[in-house]
Every structure is written in structure tokens, then in C-alpha cells.
Amino acid sequence: MPKSNPNDVCQVRCFNENLVSHVREEMPMDEALEEAKTLFTALAEKSRLKILHALKDGKEMCVCDLADVLSVQVSVASHHLRKLRDLKVLKYRNDGKLVYYSLRDQFVGKILDLVLEQILQ
Numbered sequence: 001m002p003k004s005n006p007n008d009v010c011q012v013r014c015f016n017e018n019l020v021s022h023v024r025e026e027m028p029m030d031e032a033l034e035e036a037k038t039l040f041t042a043l044a045e046k047s048r049l050k051i052l053h054a055l056k057d058g059k060e061m062c063v064c065d066l067a068d069v070l071s072v073q074v075s076v077a078s079h080h081l082r083k084l085r086d087l088k089v090l091k092y093r094n095d096g097k098l099v100y101y102s103l104r105d106q107f108v109g110k111i112l113d114l115v116l117e118q119i120l121q
Contacts, residue, residue, distance in 0.1 A: 039108070042087040047072070047080050049112065051101075052089070056109025060102040 028036075042048055047070055054061060054069050061069070067077035081101055084090040091104045103109055 038087050039089065039111075042084055042089045042108075043112070045080070047076075048084055051077075051080055051084060052103070052108055052112055055090070055101060055103050056106070056112060058102070058106065060100045062098045062100050064098075066101065 043052070050070055051066055054066060063074055063078055063081060066081065067074045070077055070080075081090060081092070085092060085101075089104055089108055090101050092099055092101045094100075
């Protein structure tokens with residue numbers, strides 16, 4: 001753990017009551033923060049990010065095709081897809097022997113686009 005630097009900690013105790021009160025009032029409810037945490041958990045793995053990128057913009061892909069995109073075995077892709085589905089980021093549908101996945105909500109793709117845009121600047 002890094003040592004604390006005296007220059008990065010307040011040297012005196014100050015309390016801006018108005019600011020603290022305002023920030024507390026604006027703080028989202030714990031339930032909303034839990035949902036945000038769930039979303040960030042989904043985004044915290046490179047293969048899952050690749051899946052989300054592949055499915056953004058309304059695309060729908062079968063497990064086999066996603067495995068090919070990731071260059072992994074179908075079982076590995078299925079594991080990631082199941083995790084994303086459990087996190088309520090993806091939805092799926094069966095079509096005979098095929099299973100197709102898509103984003104539950106396109107805002108995840110928009111978040112990914114914003115993050116990548118910021119990084120690639």
C-alpha cells in the first residue's frame with residue numbers, strides 16, 4: 001500500500017456544510033448504485049467487452065459466431081455469455097438448435113463507445 005503523502009491530505013479540518021449536504025441529497029439510492037456496480041462488473045473483463053462491442057448497435061449473434069469472434073471455444077464463449085445474461089446485460093432467444101444473444105438495452109453499447117472514444121483520443 002502506498003505511503004500517505006502529507007500534501008495529498010487536508011492539513012486542517014474543514015467542513016463545508018452546504019456542499020456536503022448538497023452532495024448527500026444528490027447521492028443515488030444504494031439500490032441504483034448496486035445496479036451500476038453490476039454493470040461495471042460486466043465491463044471488467046476483456047472478453048466480455050469484446051462480446052458487448054460485437055453486439056452493440058442492435059446486432060444479434062449466435063454463440064458459435066461469438067466464439068469465433070473471440071477466437072475461443074464455444075464453451076468459453078458460453079461461460080461469458082451466461083455471466084453477462086446473469087448480470088442482466090444480455091438477452092437471448094432460441095432458434096431451433098441455435099442460441100442468439102443481443103444487448104438487453106443499447107445504452108451499454110453507448111457507454112462502451114464513450115469509453116473507447118475517450119481512450120482513443
